[in-house]
Amino acid sequence: MTPDASQDATAVGAPRPTFSFSAPESTDTTLSEALVVLRKRRWVLIVAIILGVLGGLYRGFTEPRLYVATGRIQVHSSSSASEYKMNVATAAMGGDEDSQTKLQSEVSILQSDSLMASLARELNLVNNPDFLETRDPIQHKSMDDLAVREGVIKTLKGNLTVALVPKTDIIKISYSSLNAKLSADIVNKLIADYIQRSYESRFASTQRVSQWLSGQLDDLKQKVETSQQRMLDLQRKLGVLGVDSSHDEIAAAIEDLQKAAGVARLQRIVSEARYRLLAGMDPDAMEGSIDIPMNPGINNLPPPALTSLRQSLATAKSNYAMLEGTLGVNHPQALASRAQIDELSKEVTAEQNRLLEQAKQNFELAKSNQTQTESVLEAQKTAAYKMRDDLVEYTLRQREFESDRTLYEGLLQRLRSAGVEAGLESMEVDIVDQAIPPARPTMRSKSFDLLLASLVALIIGVLLAFLLENLDTGLRSIAEIEAITELPSLAIIPRSRRSTAEQLAGMTTVERNINVLTQPKSQFTESFRSLRTALLLSMSEGREPKYILFTSATPSEGKTTAATNLATVMAQGDARVLLIDADLRRPNVHHRFGLAGKLGLSTILSGSSTLENSVQNVPEVPNLDVLASGPVPPFPTEMLSSESMSQLLAKAGQMYGYVIIDSPPILSVTDGVLLARQSDITVLVIRHGKSSKPVVRRARDLLVRSGAPLSGIVLNAVDLNSPEYYGYYGYSGYSYTSVDSSGWESKGAPTEHRNGKKGNR
Known part of the structure; x- marks a missing residue:
């Protein structure tokens, strides 16, 4: 590690440093993000x-000066005539509307299209310039024109306000226009038309109800007469004077028949049971099972003849058994006894058959008796039901007649007073305040x-x-970039300051293009020192990286700027640094340093030159050598993926402490992906506000799938005055203002104030 690197060790807190601005999601974070956007x-x-x-x-x-005129009317509760109309129209329903509902209905009527159209015709509003709010009124137009009518009504409703005064039955009507008198005239005319229409509507409604009632009375009278005639016919048919006649004889007959039917049903059940029992049992057991009573309450014992025969048969069988044991089966007495047994057996069988036939006859007789009894009962019930139906119909006819007669008499009475009420119905609307022209406009x-x-x-x-x-797809926030790439941010490179023409005149090509040389204490240079420290600490097990590759997703994102300035910063230490321009299609590194481009990477890989005679030293940075791209080859990808490229990198690693590679954009060509696999560290450069989310995500996925050692991202050309990075370099303790030999000061470099905040000098 170089000495300068140790100075920046405090800026890096881990082997894979990250400058993340993300924080746990909270309300404060959401609010701060919103403030950043604003x-x-x-x-x-x-x-x-x-x-x-x-x-x-x-x-x-x-805004035009409008005059607002206001009038007030009071709508009373329903009069007796109104109650009359409600009762007649709804018949059995009756009752008044809720007062507030009625008042709301009146408010709607005051704003109805028909009332507006009538008002417009009477006041000739279609040709009134103050109403139309124009100096060029529509002359000779008629309300019969649908378009004109619709426009006038729309204007009236737009300037008209009709509202209820709270907790009263007073309606407030206001109208605003350019003319005070016109506003008052419209309100007063609207009130007058409303009252007149209300009277006419109520009178016409009462008359219509009376006319309808007269027609209904004729039908109702005919209906009453018909109901009365039907009731009389039923009385004659039933032979009764009313619906309370007694019918005890019919009820008593039905009750006797029901009892007889019950007895017949019981006899049939018992006879059937005895018959089925005898028919299905063993003849020898018949004697003990034929005691089912033939009639309720009677215990019929087994017939004496069958009992006597069975006893005689049992005695004969006993004698035969005795003779058979003593005299033998062929003895005359035994044979006689055997003949007696056969004869008695036949008699028993005959008696059993007779009993079974007798039981069957009893069953058939009981069944027939039950059928006849129930038939008579059903006939009697049918006659009773028929008479009951006639009585019910008679009752209904009587009630219908009474109801029709009551309704007829009531409607007849109302009809007699309908004409009087139609003329005497009092007006329900009173004028509380007439509208007067306002003295001054409403402002x-x-x-x-x-x-x-x-x-x-x-x-x-x-x-x-x-x-x-x-809608902005450009990436600006470090937290957003780290979330998309899932990579740490190694450094934030601020946007470099453009030098003036006077300053550029005294600089070399290297000084004009490599800002870390001319601004050693600027934010720009400090960011590359932080990047150097982050890269040197990013390798595991304390091993320093040898090959560092810079790439980007698309062109013009700043990868060459990052590679050249980082190479310069690293070469300012004790280690020798080789900067390789591996962009064989659009080489640019040699232009940054003002070097020749005839020999370079392409000539070495093609065998036209060697590493030793192709590298060029940068005079301003003694420890920095540059290997230019060389002439553009016909097949750059094949050259970069060849064995010669691997051998070149191995040789360069032996000769230099660090090898920094400037590769092409990885989404444009595959050269960058091939070179990334041969490096120790791959750095993805993203331009602030230019790179979009899909592009950066695709570049990151491409490098990860290729197996490249992707260590992190560098955000380039950041505007530190933007809200996302406000105060990023504002920590106190250092002054970033530098003065070069020409005496100019680095503008925009923050300096520490006594209050600890950053400022611009």
Whole structure:
């Protein structure tokens, strides 16, 4: 590490240093970022506010002097006639509107198109210059023209204000125009037309209701007569005098039939159960299972004949068994006993069949009895239901008749008084104040207009500033660049100051192009010293980098400036430095140092020269040698990827302490990617405000995929007066003002004030 590097060690806090301005996301950070945007776009805000102030002043001094005339009317609650119309029109609904709803309705009526058109015709507003606010009125125009009518109505509504006085039933009507008398005339005429139309509308409405009611009475009278006739017909049909006649006989008959049907149903169930039991059981078990009662409440025991036969059969079987055991099966007594058993068995079977047939007949009889009983019951019910339906219809007809008669009598009474109410309906609108021509125009507050215009302009300016910031794709913030590239920032190179013609006259080519020589204590030079320190500390395990490559995404981002100035700063120490111009297509390094370009990298790689006779020393920097690009070769990429290039770099590493390579832009050609793989450190140079996010991201991805040792980024040509970097070099303790031999002072270099803040000398 060079001695100068040790001086800058405090500026680097880690092997891979970064000058990051990012902070944890918080409300303060968001607010500070917004303030940075507003500071950067302050001219947008200033212009917007100036335009707003000018607009407010223009409006305040050029706004026409308007005269506002105001009148007031009071709208009373509904009169008896109004209640009458509501009751008649809504029949059963009835009731009044909410008072506020009615008042709002009247406000809408006062602003209706029909009322506006009538007012305009009566006052001939279409040819009134004060109404049209012009010195050249439209003459001989008629309100029958739809376009003219629409324009006049729109103008009237635009200058008319109709509003309710809070917590009252008073409506305030105001109109503004260039003529005081015209304003008062329009308000008074509007009130008069409204009252007249209100009266006419109510009278016509009452008359229409009365006419409708007269027609309805005829229909209602016919309906009452029809209902009465139907009710009488039903009375004759039912043979009753009213709906309260008794029908106990029908009910008693139905009740008896229901009981009989229940008994028949029970007999059918029992008979069916006995029959199915006998039909499905073992004949030998029939004797103990035929005691199901045939009728409710009767216990039918098994028939005596079957019981006697079974007992005789059992006795015969017992005797046969005894004779068979003592005399043998062929003994005459045994054979006789066997014949007796067969005879008794036949009789038992015959008796069982007879009992089964008897059970079946009983079941069929019970089933038939149930069917007949239920049939009679249903017939009786149908007759009862029919009579009940007739009674219900009779009741409904009677109620319909009574309702129609009541409605008819009520409407008839109302009809008799409708004509009287139509003529006696009192007016619901009273004039509280007539409009009088105002003595002086209404003046708006100029200060209020100015304040409002300034506020609106400020809001528009802020929105426009953020819009421009979002549309700006150039990278300016270190935090933003680090977030996109995921790389540390190695240095921030400020924008260099342009020297005057007088200053340039006394400089050599090297001094004119290499600013670190002419401004040793400037911000520009200090940034390259910080970059040198960051690069020397960026290698792991304490190993210093030998090959340092500078590249950029696109041309004109400052990679050559970074390479030449860093090489000069590093050569100002004890180490020897070789600067190689590897941009074989657009070489520029030898022009910066005022050197010849006939021999260089291309001639070495083609075998026309050697490293020793191709390098050129910079007289102003003894430890700095420059290897120019040489003549432009036909195949630059093949040369840079050849074995000769690797051998050249190896030899240069043996001869020099540091080898700095200025490569072509990596998005233009692949030369930079090939060279980056042979370097120890690759630095991506980004120009402040020029490089866009997609371009930088693509360049970074290309280097990472190629396996290049990408160490970080350098942000070049930064305006330190911009809001993003305000105070970046403002730390105290150092003076960056330098005075050269010609006596000129580095302008724009901040110096420490006693209060610790930076300033420009």
